[in-house]
Amino acid sequence: MRAHPWVQEATGTDVDKDWRWVGVLGALLLAGCPSACTTQESSRPFHLTGQVGSHGADFATALYQTTGVRMEPRNRIRWANNGAVFDVMVEEIGRARASVNIVMFIWRPGRASERMMEALAERTRAGVTCRVLVDPMGSGPFEKEVKPRLEALGCEAHLFRPLPADENLARNHRKIVVIDGKVAITGGLAIQDEWLGEARNEKEWRDTNVRVQGPVVAQLQQAFAENWQETTGKLLPASDFPTLEQGQPGLDDAGKGWAGFVSSTANPEVTRAERLTQLMVKAAKKRLWISQAYFTPNDALMQLLVERAKAGVDVRVLAPGDKNDQRAVTLLQRNTYDTLLAAGVRIWEFQPSMMHAKTMLVDDQLVLVGSINYDALSFNLLEEGSLVLEDADAARQLEEFFLDDVTHAREIRAERAER
Numbered sequence: 001m002r003a004h005p006w007v008q009e010a011t012g013t014d015v016d017k018d019w020r021w022v023g024v025l026g027a028l029l030l031a032g033c034p035s036a037c038t039t040q041e042s043s044r045p046f047h048l049t050g051q052v053g054s055h056g057a058d059f060a061t062a063l064y065q066t067t068g069v070r071m072e073p074r075n076r077i078r079w080a081n082n083g084a085v086f087d088v089m090v091e092e093i094g095r096a097r098a099s100v101n102i103v104m105f106i107w108r109p110g111r112a113s114e115r116m117m118e119a120l121a122e123r124t125r126a127g128v129t130c131r132v133l134v135d136p137m138g139s140g141p142f143e144k145e146v147k148p149r150l151e152a153l154g155c156e157a158h159l160f161r162p163l164p165a166d167e168n169l170a171r172n173h174r175k176i177v178v179i180d181g182k183v184a185i186t187g188g189l190a191i192q193d194e195w196l197g198e199a200r201n202e203k204e205w206r207d208t209n210v211r212v213q214g215p216v217v218a219q220l221q222q223a224f225a226e227n228w229q230e231t232t233g234k235l236l237p238a239s240d241f242p243t244l245e246q247g248q249p250g251l252d253d254a255g256k257g258w259a260g261f262v263s264s265t266a267n268p269e270v271t272r273a274e275r276l277t278q279l280m281v282k283a284a285k286k287r288l289w290i291s292q293a294y295f296t297p298n299d300a301l302m303q304l305l306v307e308r309a310k311a312g313v314d315v316r317v318l319a320p321g322d323k324n325d326q327r328a329v330t331l332l333q334r335n336t337y338d339t340l341l342a343a344g345v346r347i348w349e350f351q352p353s354m355m356h357a358k359t360m361l362v363d364d365q366l367v368l369v370g371s372i373n374y375d376a377l378s379f380n381l382l383e384e385g386s387l388v389l390e391d392a393d394a395a396r397q398l399e400e401f402f403l404d405d406v407t408h409a410r411e412i413r414a415e416r417a418e419r
Helices: 015-031 056-067 084-094 113-125 142-153 217-232 274-284 299-310 328-336 337-343 376-380 393-404 414-418
Strands: 071-081 099-104 129-134 156-160 176-179 184-187 209-215 258-265 287-292 312-319 346-350 360-362 365-371 384-390 410-411
Touching: 015 328, 015 414, 056 258, 056 274, 071 287, 071 384, 071 414, 084 113, 084 176, 084 184, 099 217, 113 129, 113 142, 129 142, 129 217, 142 156, 142 346, 156 217, 176 217, 184 365, 184 384, 209 217, 209 258, 209 384, 217 258, 217 384, 258 274, 274 299, 274 360, 274 365, 274 376, 274 384, 274 410, 287 393, 299 312, 299 337, 312 328, 312 337, 312 393, 337 414, 360 393, 365 393
Parallel strands: 099 129, 129 156, 287 312, 312 346
Antiparallel strands: 071 209, 071 258, 099 176, 176 184, 184 209, 258 384, 287 360, 346 410, 360 365, 365 384
């Protein structure tokens, strides 16, 4: 079995150490990570109860209480799925006048990397500040093959929590690009050749990403800033946060959507990633359509999914099929099917390639897109981040993506799940 990009070459060429990381991560997934992911055993599992609104002030207040994040008005997104995300990143980097800030879990040599470096080279020659932060576990060859080239271009590039660091599994899984503090790109993307193309075969992964403009960009910039500060000790200049100042060009006409960006970090009890995921599920009154790369929900999340389905909510799940890059995750994923199908949840497995998206569509206006998986690593250990947006147009577009994806997927029936 090919090692997951998270752990391939994580410790250079030491194959034994590489597979030790695979074993550790696999064990955490298989165990559901109840206490192995924490510095102390949790007193009890987190389980959100009560009613949650799916729009307006009700949802915004619930999000603030749950994650500390405020929904901001006047935001607009543009979807950038599959390889189109590189077109968008290159386009926006080409417009940069002050700064380009990037945090990535995976940045590996290849055609995708070359596109990014060409775009950055053109802007650094024009005096644009370039900052790059990459996780070493996800990006094994980065330090030797990519980082020196970025530095030669004039970028400041660093590894987040360099390895080995007491075998630190608290990695940075965020995917954020911020240009001039005014435009940001996020989703499930990585700078690796599998993210090129249109998900037509095993070499072209299916993923969902967005370009966002408006006041919420300051929240994505803050997520980058906290990781940058931990790594370098440096603060970003105030000019990197222009959206905090009212009346800046492009703000007033940015859009009509309300948005918040929820960043999450490891916590011995409960993370914002887990809180946010449960909140989105609880908010669903009519529809909950989930696209999930690593669908291994813990007991509390399983209970909520069953609860929503039995309450009459149209719950649908799209997950990877046999082309999952993690076979063990596929087995764990399929272990949930009997329970979910019995509750009325509909389930599909994507067939052409790895389905790497992490999105949720709630009712008619609420969408989520970002890096958070339905797994123990996202909920317990990883730096994560997802954009929450209330916008009817964006919701309709995400609905179209889901309906198109299931035409390339196989629906799981109860009799097939039993086999």
